[in-house]
Amino acid sequence: MASDQELIIQFQESINREANFTALLKKHQQKVYYQIKRMVTDHADADDIAQLVWIKIWDKLDGFKMESEFTTWLFRIAYNETLNYIQKQKKQLTSPSNNDLIEYEHATASSDSPKSTEIQIGLDSAISQLPEKQKVVFMLRYYEGFDYEKIASIVGTTIGGAKANYHQAVKKVEGFIKQL
Amino acid sequence: MVMEQHTEDNIEKDLAEDRAWAESLLNKQSLSQFNLSKTDAPFNYFDSFSDKVMQRIEREKIEKTNSKIFFLPSFMRPINKWAVAAAFIIVVGGSFIFLNNSVSKKTEASIVANNISLQDLSSEEIETYVDANEWIAEIDVQTQMQKENARLSSLDEKQIEEIKKTITQ
Numbered sequence: 001m002a003s004d005q006e007l008i009i010q011f012q013e014s015i016n017r018e019a020n021f022t023a024l025l026k027k028h029q030q031k032v033y034y035q036i037k038r039m040v041t042d043h044a045d046a047d048d049i050a051q052l053v054w055i056k057i058w059d060k061l062d063g064f065k066m067e068s069e070f071t072t073w074l075f076r077i078a079y080n081e082t083l084n085y086i087q088k089q090k091k092q093l094t095s096p097s098n099n100d101l102i103e104y105e106h107a108t109a110s111s112d113s114p115k116s117t118e119i120q121i122g123l124d125s126a127i128s129q130l131p132e133k134q135k136v137v138f139m140l141r142y143y144e145g146f147d148y149e150k151i152a153s154i155v156g157t158t159i160g161g162a163k164a165n166y167h168q169a170v171k172k173v174e175g176f177i178k179q180l
Numbered sequence: 181m182v183m184e185q186h187t188e189d190n191i192e193k194d195l196a197e198d199r200a201w202a203e204s205l206l207n208k209q210s211l212s213q214f215n216l217s218k219t220d221a222p223f224n225y226f227d228s229f230s231d232k233v234m235q236r237i238e239r240e241k242i243e244k245t246n247s248k249i250f251f252l253p254s255f256m257r258p259i260n261k262w263a264v265a266a267a268f269i270i271v272v273g274g275s276f277i278f279l280n281n282s283v284s285k286k287t288e289a290s291i292v293a294n295n296i297s298l299q300d301l302s303s304e305e306i307e308t309y310v311d312a313n314e315w316i317a318e319i320d321v322q323t324q325m326q327k328e329n330a331r332l333s334s335l336d337e338k339q340i341e342e343i344k345k346t347i348t349q
Contacts, residue, residue, distance in 0.1 A: 022230045029229055034219040043222065054233045055240065123210045124217070142202055143215050147191050166198060174205040 001027070004070040012062055021061070025054055028071065031144070032078050038139045039082045039132065049085050053078045068153060075154045079136055086132070126176030130169055137162055138169035 002010075004024065011020040032053060037046040056077055064073060127135060133155055140146045140154065141162075152162040203211060301309075335343075 018234065022234065025230050025233060026226075029226055030221075033221060033226075033229075037221075038218045041218075047225075050229070051233055051236055055237055058233075058237050120210045120213055123206060123214055127214065138202075141195070141198060142211070145195055147195070170202045170205055177206065 005066060008061060008064060008066065008070060012064075021058060024057075024070075028074060029054075031071075032074060035075060035078055035136075035139065035144070036082050038143075039135065040086065041128075045085065045089070049078075049081050052085075053081050056081065069150070072150050072153045075140070076156075079154055083132060122177045123173065126173040129176060130172060133157070134165045134169040134172070137165035138173075141166045 002023065004027070007020045007024045007027075011017050011024070029050070033046060033050045036049045036053070037043070040046050040049065053074075057074065060077075064070070127138070130138070136155055137151055140151045141148070146154075148159045148162045148166075152159045155162065155165075157165070332340075
């Protein structure tokens with residue numbers, strides 16, 4: 001499989017632009033979608049934002065100078081687009097609805113003890129209450145395993161700031177769960 | 181090379197420590213369950229996603245091309261705002277100069293009209309005045325003539341006779 005850099009260079013040199021772009025998109029589409037969905041929850045919203053992100057990538061890819069990793073740039077665009085979308089919608093997209101809670105109960109009831117189900121619902125509720133930046137930093141660190149330098153570039157902060165956001169996020173979620 | 185490997189090992193170690201710390205406080209099973217619930221998508225969603233994006237890009241390209249018909253070509257676009265600014269200055273400045281000029285002409289004309297009576301002027305002087313002051317002067321002359329007519333119509337027969345005598349003498 002061709003590397004990101006090879007695909008981007010070919011795209012920029014107008015060699016099979018569409019094919020190279022599609023290859024790049026297929027390589028990263030899942031991670032981008034999941035990252036967005038962790039922030040907005042609803043599939044239709046996540047789908048719409050993901051499309052906007054890739055349209056922006058198409059428009060700006062000619063100007064990408066490869067000074068940073070492509071994925072850093074990609075996730076930064078995804079993060080900014082998601083924030084814009086949330087602000088435009090002006091609604092609590094991240095709050096778990098009753099349906100979400102019922103889904104969780106249903107998903108965990110067969111295998112887990114009642115106590116575990118409570119923790120599960122509590123965790124979802126607690127994470128949804130985090131400020132957007134802390135939430136994203138936590139997701140990128142814990143689930144994607146990104147280093148702090150990359151996370152800092154994505155959310156527009158320092159390495160120290162990213163570390164602080166991760167620790168604050170974990171402590172806040174712990175606090176929310178203890179209150180339940 | 182050894183240095184790079186060492187740095188990578190440290191990054192991995194830090195990540196493992198951060199994960200372990202979060203799991204000790206938030207329950208590892210719940211964390212992984214949370215991720216599962218957030219990383220699901222409708223069946224075959226990713227198979228058609230790229231086509232959907234490409235179609236939307238094509239649609240936007242067409243929309244952009246259509247909208248360009250009504251605007252200047254891209255190489256002239258930087259000139260656009262200057263052209264608008266220049267047109268604005270010309271319109272506003274031109275109107276100001278034109279209006280200012282008309283007002284001053286009107287003022288001059290009214291000063292002349294107040295100080296000199298029409299009957300004191302010879303027809304040559306009137307013609308020269310009219311030529312020099314164009315349409316504003318025309319209006320002034322007409323106004324003055326109307327005033328004179330009104331004055332004459334208010335006179336009785338005796339007064340008219342006296343005026344006739346003065347003219348014939």
